[in-house]
Amino acid sequence: MTTPGSTTTDEAPKDATPAPSRNTRAPLRPLILRLHFYAGVLVAPFLLVAAVTGLLYAASFQAEKVVYDHELTVPVGREKLPVSEQVAAAREARPEGTVSAVRPSPEADATTRVMLSGVPGVDEGHTLAVFVDPYTAKVRGSLEQYGSTGALPLRTWIDEFHRDLHLGEPGRLYSELAASWLWVISAGGLVLWFSRRRALRKVRGTSGRRRTLGLHGGVGAWAAAGFLFLSATGLTWSAYAGANIDELRTSLRQATPSVSASAGGEHAGHGFAAGRAGDAAHGVGLDKVLAAARAEGLGDPVEIVPPADAKSAYVVKQVQRSWPEKQDSVAVDPASGEVTDVLRFADYPVLAKLTRWGIDLHTGILFGLANQIALMLLALCLILLIVWGYRMWWQRGRGSTFGRPVPRGAWQVVPPQILVPLLAGVAVLGYFLPLFGIPLAAFLAVDILLGEIAHRRGRRSYGSGTPAR
Numbered sequence: 001m002t003t004p005g006s007t008t009t010d011e012a013p014k015d016a017t018p019a020p021s022r023n024t025r026a027p028l029r030p031l032i033l034r035l036h037f038y039a040g041v042l043v044a045p046f047l048l049v050a051a052v053t054g055l056l057y058a059a060s061f062q063a064e065k066v067v068y069d070h071e072l073t074v075p076v077g078r079e080k081l082p083v084s085e086q087v088a089a090a091r092e093a094r095p096e097g098t099v100s101a102v103r104p105s106p107e108a109d110a111t112t113r114v115m116l117s118g119v120p121g122v123d124e125g126h127t128l129a130v131f132v133d134p135y136t137a138k139v140r141g142s143l144e145q146y147g148s149t150g151a152l153p154l155r156t157w158i159d160e161f162h163r164d165l166h167l168g169e170p171g172r173l174y175s176e177l178a179a180s181w182l183w184v185i186s187a188g189g190l191v192l193w194f195s196r197r198r199a200l201r202k203v204r205g206t207s208g209r210r211r212t213l214g215l216h217g218g219v220g221a222w223a224a225a226g227f228l229f230l231s232a233t234g235l236t237w238s239a240y241a242g243a244n245i246d247e248l249r250t251s252l253r254q255a256t257p258s259v260s261a262s263a264g265g266e267h268a269g270h271g272f273a274a275g276r277a278g279d280a281a282h283g284v285g286l287d288k289v290l291a292a293a294r295a296e297g298l299g300d301p302v303e304i305v306p307p308a309d310a311k312s313a314y315v316v317k318q319v320q321r322s323w324p325e326k327q328d329s330v331a332v333d334p335a336s337g338e339v340t341d342v343l344r345f346a347d348y349p350v351l352a353k354l355t356r357w358g359i360d361l362h363t364g365i366l367f368g369l370a371n372q373i374a375l376m377l378l379a380l381c382l383i384l385l386i387v388w389g390y391r392m393w394w395q396r397g398r399g400s401t402f403g404r405p406v407p408r409g410a411w412q413v414v415p416p417q418i419l420v421p422l423l424a425g426v427a428v429l430g431y432f433l434p435l436f437g438i439p440l441a442a443f444l445a446v447d448i449l450l451g452e453i454a455h456r457r458g459r460r461s462y463g464s465g466t467p468a469r
Contacts, residue, residue, distance in 0.1 A: 058376045059376060060158045060159075085137050086112045086137050089138070099116060106301035113130070114129070127144070129143050162175070176240060179238060186228055201218065219388075230362060283333075284337040291337075315332075328345055
């Protein structure tokens with residue numbers, strides 16, 4: 001993976017159109033070099049923000065445990081009280097809103113979370129989590145919570161900063177732009193690095209720009225697989241590319257299924273049909289519902305979602321995202337306490353499973369602390385690569401200014417049998433990844449216009465001229 005200044009004097013062609021070569025890869029190298037250079041110049045600032053905020057997010061899981069230790073943990077007692085008593089204590093302390101979900105204490109020293117929706121002062125899409133001691137039913141505090149992983153205020157703030165810079169839906173374009181181009185820059189950097197002579201890849205014994213290039217290319221080559229993974233998984237829940245991916249999965253019958261929340265139906269479409277939560281003590285009550293789910297093999301941690309209305313069932317779902325994942329779910333009839341529908345994670349379509357695992361690995365949940373450390377290392381690598389990239393560009397200008405861009409005309413020597421399929425592939429990718437296709441089209445339009453202006457002024461002749469800038 002390389003960024004803006006991945007060019008070197010010996011890499012950049014002296015002419016806009018290098019001499020033809022029998023090696024089919026040779027004509028592509030200047031084209032990849034030019035795309036790599038300009039993509040880095042365009043995207044590097046966005047990638048830098050994504051890397052810094054991603055590093056903070058990976059660290060926020062452990063920070064959250066320290067900052068909110070009082071709310072999250074309790075002294076271990078002798079026997080846990082029924083869930084219904086714990087919820088009653090939470091409602092007595094915080095009677096506003098409605099109970100949207102309950103997460104019984106999953107470990108001996110963990111509190112029970114009672115999530116309330118519709119609470120004044122709580123952001124839309126968030127809930128108020130009331131933390132209850134499962135042994136004494138004493139309320140240990142309440143905090144705003146977001147998402148299926150139960151992110152508390154610290155992690156929520158960092159998560160939203162990483163996702164959209166706290167700008168809402170328009171801000172998501174930054175992260176999608178970064179994800180759409182990270183794989184392009186990474187793959188291009190790999191091609192450039194491994195097409196370079198082995199003797200020129202060495203770092204030891206070198207200095208100046210040669211040393212910077214060695215560090216940049218070597219670290220980028222080692223980290224490229226991680227960058228490709230982050231790019232692919234980041235796109236799965238982006239605004240535009242994510243919608244295209246969801247549509248494709250649906251057409252292939254690979255959408256994520258959900259347990260039916262009706263009083264006796266088969267598996268439904270997307271998401272758990274919780275709707276607006278009703279009374280947590282509806283029908284047979286939480287304790288019998290939880291017992292029915294346990295009988296179906298749903299072990300901790302679980303989340304109980306009350307019925308949405310009189311015709312709906314309770315939904316109990318496992319919420320463990322760390323390996324091995326627990327994602328089974330059941331629906332329980334509130335009148336009889338009988339299980340009306342069961343959905344096992346093992347029965348998910350293949351792409352639904354891969355999406356789940358990919359997102360959890362991307363967010364640092366799948367393998368816990370080891371996963372989070374690996375993400376922090378990847379983020380640090382990306383930050384270093386961007387810094388080295390700009391440093392190489394500066395060194396190319398002999399330390400007093402940034403160097404010249406890579407010359408135009410590289411596409412002219414690419415054989416048609418390679419260029420035509422390449423353009424077709426780029427067009428397809430541009431359609432499915434709009435924030436890859438639109439910036440690329442804009443770059444090409446501006447580049448052609450500037451080249452034409454330079455040509456008319458006699459500063460460059462296409463086909464055999466020297467660089468115009």
